[in-house]
Amino acid sequence: MNQPPEPKADKSGVRRHNLSLVLRTVHEAGETTRAAVAARVGLTRPAVSSLVEQLLDLGLLVESGKTFSGQAGRPGTVLKPADTGPAGLGVEINVDYVTVRVVDLTGTDRVRRTEHLDNRDATAADVLARAARIAADALDAAAERHLAPAGAGLALPGLVSGGTVRQAPNLGWNEVPAEALFAEALADLRPGTADLPVASDNEANMAALAELWSGELGDLRTFLHLTGEIGVGGAVVVHGELLRGAHGFAGEIGHLVVDAEGPRCRCGSRGCLEQYAGQAALLAAAGATDVPDLARRAGTGEPSALAALADAGRMLGRALSGAVNLLDPEAVVLGGIYPRLMPWLAPAVAGELATRVVSGLWTPDTERLRPASATTDASRGAAALVLHDVLSDPLAYAPR
Amino acid sequence: MNQPPEPKADKSGVRRHNLSLVLRTVHEAGETTRAAVAARVGLTRPAVSSLVEQLLDLGLLVESGKTFSGQAGRPGTVLKPADTGPAGLGVEINVDYVTVRVVDLTGTDRVRRTEHLDNRDATAADVLARAARIAADALDAAAERHLAPAGAGLALPGLVSGGTVRQAPNLGWNEVPAEALFAEALADLRPGTADLPVASDNEANMAALAELWSGELGDLRTFLHLTGEIGVGGAVVVHGELLRGAHGFAGEIGHLVVDAEGPRCRCGSRGCLEQYAGQAALLAAAGATDVPDLARRAGTGEPSALAALADAGRMLGRALSGAVNLLDPEAVVLGGIYPRLMPWLAPAVAGELATRVVSGLWTPDTERLRPASATTDASRGAAALVLHDVLSDPLAYAPR
Missing domain, CATH: 3.30.420.40 (ATPase, nucleotide binding domain)
Known part of the structure; x- marks a missing residue:
């Protein structure tokens, strides 16, 4: 008596969850079979078959050809995520x-x-x-x-x-x-x-999510992600989740102060990182018309281009060293315009990180400072x- | 057939969990009754009574006096956490x-x-x-x-x-x-x-955990916590959990660079926050012997003390503005030596935050920049x- 009602298992909720589990399993595998899915997710073959039927009906999976399951029994049909x-x-x-x-x-x-x-x-x-x-x-x-x-x-x-x-x-x-x-x-x-x-x-x-889900990062799940554009955007990923902060605005690394008396920024402050390492500032300092032009000039050893990139790299490194001291990430990923400028930016960035991060927190290692994947933005x-x-x-x- | 084994409910695990639930409920309430605990945690009275008996036997709870439950039925005995x-x-x-x-x-x-x-x-x-x-x-x-x-x-x-x-x-x-x-x-x-x-x-x-569990923060669960000592320590609390980073070292705000060409720091970098706002730097700049002496001098309007505190406040504000831009906390809590220096530090800190944080991220508000509770360290x-x-x-x- 006075027993509270047993929480009821929400069967439709369980089925929705299992549909997702099966779809994600096929998505991750690329191509697989019902038997392999069942083995992977720990559901019975009949349960998986029923879920697969529904996903086929919804047009989210497709079947093609035949394959052998690799175990005793009937060959299994290949399942793939739909490309329509x-x-x-x-x-x-x-x-x-x-x-x-x-x-x-x-x-x-x-x-x-x-x-x-x-x-x-x-x-x-x-x-x-x-x-x-x-x-x-x-x-x-x-x-x-x-x-x-x-x-x-x-x-x-x-x-x-x-x-x-x-x-x-x-x-x-x-x-x-x-x-x-x-x-x-x-x-x-x-x-x-x-x-x-x-x-x-x-x-x-969004760019950090693209990187996280790209499969290019291996086991890396805690990282800072910068995107160099006109502004410099930042995102913090901790254990595979975006750090959003109290209002969803975390990550504004472009407005870290790198020189308190520096040029005024549109945000109202002075000497923000993007006044040095944003695209407009970088091109102006180098006298280049666009990023390919800047890369070409740097590639031919033009002193003003090399100096502008080294300066931007130092400022990037200075801001990043603060962010690394604060967040202890496994890696820093540079995206946007930065990947194609890495040969000239990276030495200056790495130098500042090596000097300014509390030493236990950072070991210079090419895997820890890396360009974003070419396919992610x-x-x-x-x-x-x-x-x-x-x-x-x-x-x-x-x-x- | 081929049915995987049902996961068994681990009964001793459930009981351990429920013992904790009951103990925490009494701890939070300070004083309560078995009936109130049962109502709060959604277990039956007999189940709660059995758990309470075990906690009494373990010496983790004590009974004292009688109270009325406020509802029909027998008066309940008051339960409290043990103070032995x-x-x-x-x-x-x-x-x-x-x-x-x-x-x-x-x-x-x-x-x-x-x-x-x-x-x-x-x-x-x-x-x-x-x-x-x-x-x-x-x-x-x-x-x-x-x-x-x-x-x-x-x-x-x-x-x-x-x-x-x-x-x-x-x-x-x-x-x-x-x-x-x-x-x-x-x-x-x-x-x-x-x-x-x-x-x-x-x-x-540890100081941030003390503050988080002090009950003084109300609903505040995402904050930066600084402790001013010889060094300046920092901790980041996000949704009630310490942000630890990849290796457990997150929060080193004392080594954010506030002046790239500033004095050399023991960490190997230059111009770190603690070279300006750490206790040793602050006392030296003010010509004070210890923190009470500094507070006394500032209280009497001694110009060198006021200037040292304003300078330290500006540097704190500069570093904090970077941290706020990156982390989007609800509040910044200043502990260690800072609470007793707030009257002289806070205006400079607040001024920098107002100027340097991207405006949507920070609204000047006395609740957002606050001293740590007197009882926490x-x-x-x-x-x-x-x-x-x-x-x-x-x-x-x-x-x-």
Whole structure:
């Protein structure tokens, strides 16, 4: 008596969980069989078969050919994630470009569009409408490949929370309801997308997720990720999760002070890292027109290019040494414009880290200071975030 | 067939968990009844009564007097955590003092010993033996109060992992097996403590835990905690957990660079925060003999004291603005020597934060920059860590 009610196992909840488990297992394997999935996840063959049938019906898995299971018994049919059906739409809006990608459930880029244009010249609404137009165009191309968006991820260069850009100093944006403006503009162009889920985050966070989920990092799960663009974005990943802080704004490494009396920054402070290592500052210091031009000049040994890169590297190293002292990461990953400039930046960055980080915290080691993978960027992360949601709850993304 | 074995509910595991749940519930309430505990934790009255009997037998709870339950039925007996029996021994070894506390299960300080002495003058083994002597003395006093240590926590001013101080620049320690040296020295003095569990951590982490568990922070669960001593220690608490980083060394805010060309620091870098806002630097700049002297001089308006505090405050603010940009905490808590210096430090710190933190990330607000509670320090946190372990698994601390 007075026994509280037994918590009931929520059977539909368990099934949803198991659908996700099976889909993720196939996704990770790339190609596998029902028997291998059952062995991997610890469910019975009949249970796995039932779950697989539902995922086939939903168009999230496909079967092809035959293979031998490697054990006694019938050969198993090969299962793969579908390369048609639900896809991730990833949109990165940065200061001087917009990139849109459509990525299928196998993780393959299927459509990619980049437009270089100065987004400081237009209103926020116009910039988001422009991004929606590029996205609509990409979705037309995706539809020809029998792909339909399961959601859209928006990567934005500023403080983002609740679907709104609270502040993006380099764009001059304040309190811009980016998700709503993008969704409305897209729905005007493609009425079928009116109820498309849209998620938004800081572009540096999205780029770090792309890196984390790229498979390129091995066991690395605690790292700092910088993206060099007009601004310098930062993200902190701790044990495989983004560190978001109290309001979702953590990671603003571009505004670490590297010279207290340095040039004024758009954020209102002075001597922020991005005044030295941001793209605009770096190109101006080197007298280069764009990043390929800078890399070419440095490659030919032009002194002003080498000096500008060494200076930027020292400032990067100074800010990073503070961040490493504070966060004790396994590695620092440099993305955006930095990977192609590593030969000239890395020595100065590494030198500052070696001198300024408390010694037990950092051992100079090429694996600890590394360029981001060539295939990862914020638009890729934004698309991956959508696919992550599909994999986490396949039923929520049943075909519309 | 081929059904995998059902995972068996581990009944003894469930009972251990429930013992902890009941003990923690009484601990949080201070005084309560079996009925109130049952209502709170969602177990039956008979189950709670059985668990309470075991906790009474273990000497972790005590009964006293009678109360009415406030509802129909028999009056319930008042339950309280025991103020005898298992206690937390907390030991802080810092550069110029050792503090030892014994804290009982109610959370009350029962014994406290501080010795001011320069630990840079002795070997690491001698310093740890000295701390063990003070601890043995405190345990003698605790035994008279019928308290016996359930474990010891060691708070140390450096990078600590695996029971070892990897590096403590201000003490000149490298790879010092502090837990083992302390435990051996203590066991020589009090043979009964030979198998006492000893846990160690950085003193700033311990101080942050003391603050987190003090009940003084309200809903605050994501904060930066600085402790001003000879060095400046830092800890990062995110959603109620210490951020430890990849190797357990996160939080070294004392070595954030605030002036790249500044004075050389013991860590090997230049212009680290502690060269400006550490106790030694601050006293030297102000021409004061100790912190009370500095506070007295500042209180009488002595210009050199006021200037030294304003300078230190600006440097603290500069380093903190970087940390806030990176971590997005709800608040910054200043402990160690800083609380008594807040009237003169806080304006300069707040000014830098207001100017240098990306504006959406920080709103000047007296609750966001605050002194640590008067009752919390690293030795308190070290003792609390032991009690936390007792509360988490009471059976592991059955009387010896």
